[in-house]
Amino acid sequence: MKPASLTVVVPAATATCLFALLLALMVANSSGQLLWHQSDNMDEIIGRIDRVTPENCAVLDRNHLFLPMSTVSHIPDIKHFGIDPIYQNRTNLLQIHNIALNRAFFYSYILQKAQDEAEPGFMYYMLAASADVSANPSVNSSAIYYSPNRAFTPSYNGFFNKTMPLFAPRAYRIDDYNDPYQLKGVSTMNTIAVTDLGAIRPEMRDSNYTAEVYKINEWYSAWLPDLTKRHDSKPTYGVQISHANGTNETFVFHGPPGASDEPGPVKWQRPYYDCGRSNKWLVSASVPIADLFPRHTGWRHIELPIHVAASVIEMDFHRLDINQCPASEANGAESNYFADTAKCKRDTTTCEPIHGYGFRRGGYQCRCRPGHRLPKHVRAPYLGELIERASDFEYKQGFGCQKIENLAVKTQNVQPMTASERHKIISRIETVTGVSNSSQASRLDINQVAEEVRKPSLSREECQIRMNVDPSKLRMPGNIAHGKEHQFENQARAALRLSHFISSFLQVVDTNEMFAEFRVPDKPLTRDQVIGEALSTLIGDRQIVGLGVWFDRNQFPVKAKPNSYFAPYAYRLERNARNFFVLDMAARSPNQDDHYTQNESFQKLKTRWMTGTENLDMITVKANIRFNSSGLNLIKYDRYPIQYKVAQLEHGYWSEPFLDCGLHNQWLISYASPFFGPDKLRLRVEFKGVVVVNLKLSELDVNQCDADEYHVSNAFKGTHKCDRKSTRCFPTSGRKFESGGYRCECKQGYEYPFNQPTTYIDGQMMEAEYTNVLQGNPSRFDSLACRLVQY
Numbered sequence: 001m002k003p004a005s006l007t008v009v010v011p012a013a014t015a016t017c018l019f020a021l022l023l024a025l026m027v028a029n030s031s032g033q034l035l036w037h038q039s040d041n042m043d044e045i046i047g048r049i050d051r052v053t054p055e056n057c058a059v060l061d062r063n064h065l066f067l068p069m070s071t072v073s074h075i076p077d078i079k080h081f082g083i084d085p086i087y088q089n090r091t092n093l094l095q096i097h098n099i100a101l102n103r104a105f106f107y108s109y110i111l112q113k114a115q116d117e118a119e120p121g122f123m124y125y126m127l128a129a130s131a132d133v134s135a136n137p138s139v140n141s142s143a144i145y146y147s148p149n150r151a152f153t154p155s156y157n158g159f160f161n162k163t164m165p166l167f168a169p170r171a172y173r174i175d176d177y178n179d180p181y182q183l184k185g186v187s188t189m190n191t192i193a194v195t196d197l198g199a200i201r202p203e204m205r206d207s208n209y210t211a212e213v214y215k216i217n218e219w220y221s222a223w224l225p226d227l228t229k230r231h232d233s234k235p236t237y238g239v240q241i242s243h244a245n246g247t248n249e250t251f252v253f254h255g256p257p258g259a260s261d262e263p264g265p266v267k268w269q270r271p272y273y274d275c276g277r278s279n280k281w282l283v284s285a286s287v288p289i290a291d292l293f294p295r296h297t298g299w300r301h302i303e304l305p306i307h308v309a310a311s312v313i314e315m316d317f318h319r320l321d322i323n324q325c326p327a328s329e330a331n332g333a334e335s336n337y338f339a340d341t342a343k344c345k346r347d348t349t350t351c352e353p354i355h356g357y358g359f360r361r362g363g364y365q366c367r368c369r370p371g372h373r374l375p376k377h378v379r380a381p382y383l384g385e386l387i388e389r390a391s392d393f394e395y396k397q398g399f400g401c402q403k404i405e406n407l408a409v410k411t412q413n414v415q416p417m418t419a420s421e422r423h424k425i426i427s428r429i430e431t432v433t434g435v436s437n438s439s440q441a442s443r444l445d446i447n448q449v450a451e452e453v454r455k456p457s458l459s460r461e462e463c464q465i466r467m468n469v470d471p472s473k474l475r476m477p478g479n480i481a482h483g484k485e486h487q488f489e490n491q492a493r494a495a496l497r498l499s500h501f502i503s504s505f506l507q508v509v510d511t512n513e514m515f516a517e518f519r520v521p522d523k524p525l526t527r528d529q530v531i532g533e534a535l536s537t538l539i540g541d542r543q544i545v546g547l548g549v550w551f552d553r554n555q556f557p558v559k560a561k562p563n564s565y566f567a568p569y570a571y572r573l574e575r576n577a578r579n580f581f582v583l584d585m586a587a588r589s590p591n592q593d594d595h596y597t598q599n600e601s602f603q604k605l606k607t608r609w610m611t612g613t614e615n616l617d618m619i620t621v622k623a624n625i626r627f628n629s630s631g632l633n634l635i636k637y638d639r640y641p642i643q644y645k646v647a648q649l650e651h652g653y654w655s656e657p658f659l660d661c662g663l664h665n666q667w668l669i670s671y672a673s674p675f676f677g678p679d680k681l682r683l684r685v686e687f688k689g690v691v692v693v694n695l696k697l698s699e700l701d702v703n704q705c706d707a708d709e710y711h712v713s714n715a716f717k718g719t720h721k722c723d724r725k726s727t728r729c730f731p732t733s734g735r736k737f738e739s740g741g742y743r744c745e746c747k748q749g750y751e752y753p754f755n756q757p758t759t760y761i762d763g764q765m766m767e768a769e770y771t772n773v774l775q776g777n778p779s780r781f782d783s784l785a786c787r788l789v790q791y
Helices: 012-029 041-049 086-112 122-134 385-390 392-395 419-433 446-453 459-468 490-509 526-539 602-609 762-775
Strands: 141-146 171-172 191-195 237-240 248-254 281-293 305-318 351-354 364-368 545-549 570-571 579-584 617-626 633-636 642-647 667-678 685-696 727-731 742-746 760-762
Touching: 086 122, 086 248, 086 281, 086 305, 086 490, 086 526, 122 141, 122 171, 122 191, 122 490, 122 617, 237 526, 237 602, 281 446, 351 385, 364 385, 392 642, 419 727, 419 762, 490 545, 490 617, 490 642, 490 685, 526 545, 526 570, 526 579, 602 667, 602 685, 667 762, 685 762, 760 762
Parallel strands: 191 617, 237 579
Antiparallel strands: 141 171, 141 305, 171 191, 237 248, 281 305, 351 364, 545 570, 545 685, 570 579, 617 633, 617 642, 667 685, 727 742, 742 760
16 A cells, blocks of 8 residues: 655745745855856956946946956066066066056157157157057057146147146057948957047046046056156166267166166056046056156256156956966965965865966966876866866866875986996987987087077177188078067067057158148157167167167158168167167168168068068058147047058068177077158058067077977977977976976876976976986986876
């Protein structure tokens, strides 16, 4: 006989209430990305970002428009440049830092060097800011903010020694997918809006960037207004200029604080919502601009050096990589708001950040802790993106490592090898790498090349001897500098930025234009302006050892004698010095082999772009200028929109490594970017010259690992000493031009056999032990491999 069943009838309203209560409890216990996730700082910041919209930002409290400063971690510090490496996930921040320095040094130089009528005009400011944005995908906006009544301009007739109430040219990238001239309906990232934020009425306090009610102007209040009354409050910088006519001059100017000054030249602001402008969350870096004030007094003792403006460069906060790994000595919880939000299993794995994810979860990977290995079915470390998307069951069952049993201990007493053992190891390595000590070796030895590249600067006499005996010894094959396009991208973009500006200025500015009332067009580029641009680009990036702006014959836009040349080359002799040098390379005879027009980069680019410019990119600038000298309101520029053609990064030319005999006397590599201007009829654009940047070859990281594709042009690929059977080679950044810049990680099915606080074999150890084998010294080279897993 079956037992009687008990049936409970629950009213529908009661069931609905119970379900809602259960759901509320689940949400209260976990408000993360998935239900098993616990709410953390990442969720808090995402919530704060989502609460601000273009519709409500104007009425929100000021504190709602800012994020904590610790949401931007591992900020580049100029005091540590050359000491600590800058990793790939911070190269965008470094570029923001360098461009802000660049613009501050230029305007500090030109405001103190040039006469009033030769200072930059309106279009100079706007096109320079546009070039900052167009040449750098990581830059969202560029601006110069002047203090009240500190900005002079030659763009109005009869405006001598008069100031504008406010002046703030700002350029920012906008979406152009819906513009009528974009027939494909696809965003090109080549449209830039430029506006003067100082063009306002006096009563518009909420639009006054100097007022406290502006809410988001921390970049202004960081430096301005400057109320100093001391003559020695601003550091000085010196530049020695050698002109083509044989004359020399030394100019000393006041500039931003130096690296040794406190707090340094660059201040970073809290991430903020750019309300009413680009309506994006931005991260900004600001640097002050110095000038002498008041001007034209005739009494130097009352002309004080003060900060008159600030250079502000901004990037999109969502494009900034974050570090979710647990707090450590290098990842402090106080300086990183997102520390300890990763989902790695701490008992068996450790967290490692990876680049390219921006502001979203999963920008890390979980590696096995020392003494642990991956399961046999797992080939690579666990990606954080996969862990963040996993279900509760998947997370609990996987994403862990297994403990290694019977670990070995490295002894200090290394037994010497027999001659046959040495011969066997050397033969094996020479076979797989193709490198040997014999003169018949088919490949270059990284150690021999590194010894030559990393030599201290040669004397000029030794350099000349090499040039006279065998000029071929002054160059190296181009595949020696493999990876230069990525490692030196920021420096190449510095040259590209200057070529963009010169191209835009030559194509847009017409000195014969006529404007209404008192506004006049900008004057042609002056020598001081070009020298200042080259000098400031050099100062802004410490990896650049020299930068030249080389105009083709009769292409510099000034009235000069026929067959005129102009080619200022700015360079430094010491990395941290405050004295710089500029040499006009036009002083040499055009018929000599060492004239700049005979340079390989100049010749290659001139030949490439002399006949056709169809492949150049078109930049569109939507410029809004002030109504009059007082500002009042914005009006569209007379030609709206402005369009001009520029080269992109791939249109430039990388040289082969070369030994510079003259100014630097060391191994260099150069990148050149062409610039263009209108022909005499202003009907088409033509080649006008190149911007060349020189870099130390010794700063390049060498990649000795195997290439993924056989056609990769790398002179040192496959020359690592990792055991091919049990390990894989991975390059390590920051080792510069020397052997051993890699690590040997165990392959799937193998495990690290030693009881050490690491899970891989360092490449420098492999190279050192192999050197011991070559020299006949005791070596443990043959034991530096992974062992087969015993499942």
